[in-house]
Amino acid sequence: MSVEDSKRKTQIVQDFQSKMDYDELLNCMRCGFCLPSCPTYIETGGDEAASPRGRIALMKAVVDGKMEPDKDFEDQLSLCLGCRACEPACPSGVKYGHLLEEARDILQAKKKHSLPVKFVRRFFFDQVFPHQNRMRTLNSLMWFYQKSGVQKLARATNMTRIAGKNMSTMEKVLPAIPSPLKMKNRPEHIEAEGAVKKKVAFFSGCLMDTVFMETNDATLYLLKKANCEVVIPQTQNCCGALHAHSGEKDTAKELAKKNIEAFEEGDFDYIISNAGGCGALLVEYDYLLKEEPVWKDRAKAFSDKVMDITEILYDAGLPEMELDPQVVTYQDSCHLRNVMRTAAAPRKLLQSIKGVTYMEMKEADQCCGSAGTYNIIEQEMSMQILDHKMANVEKTEAATIVTANPGCLLQMKAGVEREGKRDSMRAVHIVDLLAEAVKYGEKSLQKA
Numbered sequence: 001m002s003v004e005d006s007k008r009k010t011q012i013v014q015d016f017q018s019k020m021d022y023d024e025l026l027n028c029m030r031c032g033f034c035l036p037s038c039p040t041y042i043e044t045g046g047d048e049a050a051s052p053r054g055r056i057a058l059m060k061a062v063v064d065g066k067m068e069p070d071k072d073f074e075d076q077l078s079l080c081l082g083c084r085a086c087e088p089a090c091p092s093g094v095k096y097g098h099l100l101e102e103a104r105d106i107l108q109a110k111k112k113h114s115l116p117v118k119f120v121r122r123f124f125f126d127q128v129f130p131h132q133n134r135m136r137t138l139n140s141l142m143w144f145y146q147k148s149g150v151q152k153l154a155r156a157t158n159m160t161r162i163a164g165k166n167m168s169t170m171e172k173v174l175p176a177i178p179s180p181l182k183m184k185n186r187p188e189h190i191e192a193e194g195a196v197k198k199k200v201a202f203f204s205g206c207l208m209d210t211v212f213m214e215t216n217d218a219t220l221y222l223l224k225k226a227n228c229e230v231v232i233p234q235t236q237n238c239c240g241a242l243h244a245h246s247g248e249k250d251t252a253k254e255l256a257k258k259n260i261e262a263f264e265e266g267d268f269d270y271i272i273s274n275a276g277g278c279g280a281l282l283v284e285y286d287y288l289l290k291e292e293p294v295w296k297d298r299a300k301a302f303s304d305k306v307m308d309i310t311e312i313l314y315d316a317g318l319p320e321m322e323l324d325p326q327v328v329t330y331q332d333s334c335h336l337r338n339v340m341r342t343a344a345a346p347r348k349l350l351q352s353i354k355g356v357t358y359m360e361m362k363e364a365d366q367c368c369g370s371a372g373t374y375n376i377i378e379q380e381m382s383m384q385i386l387d388h389k390m391a392n393v394e395k396t397e398a399a400t401i402v403t404a405n406p407g408c409l410l411q412m413k414a415g416v417e418r419e420g421k422r423d424s425m426r427a428v429h430i431v432d433l434l435a436e437a438v439k440y441g442e443k444s445l446q447k448a
Contacts, residue, residue, distance in 0.1 A: 025059060233262040240259075329359050
């Protein structure tokens with residue numbers, strides 16, 4: 001071991017000792033209730049180190065000075081999806097997600113990346129996601145790629161394979177990118193269709209308001225139909241979830257502060273999110289900023305108002321919905337279920353659609369393998385989890401797989417592509433399906 005590596009490991013141990021919540025590490029009773037809920041524990045055939053309690057034991061061992069934070073230790077934390085399915089299963093209420101994020105942040109601060117990896121991380125985490133105008137520029141480039149004929153040429157010549165099989169599949173399932181013209185003049189205020197039931201603010205996000213802009217438009221349409229008045233603060237930005245999960249906590253904090261300021265300017269009942277991953281961080285801004293007295297209370301006031309779109313739609317009510325007869329199943333967004341604790345509302349909304357036969361998927365609450373950037377960083381495990389997920393989808397005989405998060409949506413679309421089911425199965429965001437059902441229902445009423 002070089003002197004430099006030895007120094008790095010010593011600094012990591014010191015940071016673990018000073019920053020990790022030791023009481024939370026001790027809170028784990030090693031009872032094993034988390035094991036059946038952990039995808040990597042299951043997929044590795046019961047490797048204890050690949051379980052939540054195993055990883056907590058590894059973290060504690062580093063803090064106690066009983067083991068070095070070596071490559072195996074870092075690899076094991078990287079292999080974790082961060083799905084937090086262990087938290088609802090834990091009788092002691094261990095906040096495993098908080099421990100994992102702190103550990104990753106410590107490791108990332110001392111990590112020596114190769115120049116290509118360093119460039120990619122800095123480019124996306126610092127130069128793109130925090131700046132909505134740059135997100136829109138990147139979106140325009142992607143639109144040009146799709147519409148100019150470059151995409152067809154790349155596919156015809158198998159150029160997409162250069163990025164690897166998994167990335168090639170992901171390229172195939174990207175949605176139709178909105179044009180630069182459509183990206184202009186995004187709405188700031190939406191009136192309720194009838195008497196106002198709730199006044200809400202909409203968290204439009206970064207990827208959701210560019211690549212998935214049509215889903216955001218469908219969200220605003222549904223809120224209008226549910227008689228909600230909607231305000232869309234224009235100074236909001238990226239939620240910071242990808243940063244927080246990838247060891248970029250300082251940037252996540254800065255993004256959180258900007259969002260808190262943006263949403264403090266209005267008077268509304270709730271802050272609505274339509275992406276489970278975003279919503280899960282928004283409801284934990286108070287934890288993210290817990291050590292900053294100036295921001296802690298402001299963050300708590302913000303987080304207390306955050307609600308998932310399915311909760312407000314179920315509470316406020318939608319017009320009668322209808323679709324052509326089809327079997328539908330639902331794949332939970334891990335963070336929506338495990339952090340925001342939203343699981344019933346989306347299912348009840350789907351079950352209320354005339355023409356839909358809802359079939360609950362086995363292990364719908366287990367991660368699909370997307371997990372932010374996980375399906376890029378840990379491709380083998382991600383695809384292994386996805387293959388098992390698709391086997392469970394197959395058993396439902398569903399023609400439509402519904403998700404509630406953009407990453408999950410792309411992952412399930414990739415699963416459909418990998419299984420060769422594109423002609424008989426689709427994956428859709430729940431908002432898009434509900435909007436489709438409301439419009440179909442209105443047409444049926446007009447015909448009647």
